[in-house]
Amino acid sequence: MKAIRLHELGGPENLVYEDVPDPEPGSGEVVVKVRAAALNRRDVFVTRGMYPGAKPEALPATLGSDGSGEVVARGEGADGPDEGTEVVINPALYWGDDPAVPGKEYRILGLPDEGTFAQFVKVPGDHVLPKPSHLSHEEAAAVPLAGLTAYRALVTRGQVREGETVVVPGVGGGVATFLVQIASALGARVFVTSGDDEKIEAAKKLGAEGGVNYNAENWSKELKGMAGGVDLSVDSVGGPTFDALLSLAKPGGRIVSFGATAGPVEKLVLPKIFLKHLTVLGTAMGTAEEFGAMLDLYAERGLRPTINETFPLEEATAAMGLMEKGSGVGKIVLDVPA
CATH class of the missing domain: 3.40.50.720 (NAD(P)-binding Rossmann-like Domain)
Structure with missing residues (x-):
């Protein structure tokens, strides 16, 4: 599959569009065919080594926390929607049992775990939820982390x-x-x-x-x-x-x-x-229950996120340049090739 990979720190110009092996789901995991992904400041900070865990020994890595697509494979015992279901990915992994604060295993998708700037991504099955039907994949991809x-x-x-x-x-x-x-x-x-x-x-x-x-x-x-x-x-x-x-x-x-x-x-x-x-x-990020409630609100009220601009996946460096300029309003989205 094609993916945007970071091999060395130093900024978005070090991102590489390359071939990597397709992910295989483990126990409790699903693989999502990504249709669209969205940028966050976190991604830029990672490229510059300004984010916790963004160290040379953690590379190479596929960035990206936000994504929307379809479930294409399920591992043994995986929860969540069936294969073929259009889904949105919850990037707040392993929050833990205490809704007040995240636990020790908590992390955000896209370093150290391989992220959504790729044609396929592997995530826990209970971290994908059905996409609100009124949203396009580009709109749905814009929602998760910020929403x-x-x-x-x-x-x-x-x-x-x-x-x-x-x-x-x-x-x-x-x-x-x-x-x-x-x-x-x-x-x-x-x-x-x-x-x-x-x-x-x-x-x-x-x-x-x-x-x-x-x-x-x-x-x-x-x-x-x-x-x-x-x-x-x-x-x-x-x-x-x-x-x-x-x-x-x-x-x-x-x-x-x-x-x-x-x-x-x-x-x-x-x-x-x-x-x-x-x-x-x-505060920062949120629980799986809050993620579900947020998606329900968008579905019930027919809300749509604001999209600033959309780029092809291979132009992720240019997309991050727009983010660093701070021009425009709304989320910057990457279209992922089929």
Whole structure:
């Protein structure tokens, strides 16, 4: 089969499109013929050695966490859909028995396990679920990692409720678009920030009520005037933005953090947390149950993810270049050849 492989660290330019043996399912495993895969920041970080476990001794490896396709083979005792079923892959492998935190065996598909940037991928049988029928394979491939992260952050950790005001800073690609879409579908008033006015307009099409450009000098005051007090912020930015979110929060509000693209919070004002009785929560990825609930929500509400651009599998390096530029809105997808 054809696959995108990383043989040495140093960046996306080191990816190679090559032939590798087809996977064979072991006990409890299935093989999925991949129709489409999607990129995540994780993939770029792996190529640069900036992700846990991304070391020379772990290579070569097939990257990719997100994928959609059909089950074509089942190992002995494998759970999940029958052969021929169109499926979506849950990339959060072996979470464990405690829904609060992942166990020691937990890992994400696409290093150390061979990932979805290939014509076939082998995964545990209980980690594939039927594809929502209204989604194309390209759309379904865009959902797993980002959709699961957004669902857990909003629903499980953030406990979002209908009518609440939610802020999503740094809207554009990846998880942020899913946060806007899911929060809006659950009846929240959603507001966003971005350094690009076009991304704010795109977020409005996904359900956001409004947004502000964070390049403005007093963007947080502008957002306060627009949204009022904030019940829940879901943040992947960190840095100075996090302190602004503390100021925007209502007394008793919640902030869920799942990233820090702007770096550490250098001037954390603790009285804003304890005097306002705020709850600050951390999160990342999610359980198999949350993955199923997230897919059910997309099926029941007819939700569709936003796709930024689609590339052929062999152009994965160019696709990662677009991701690093940060231009456009939504997920970047790879079409996998039959």
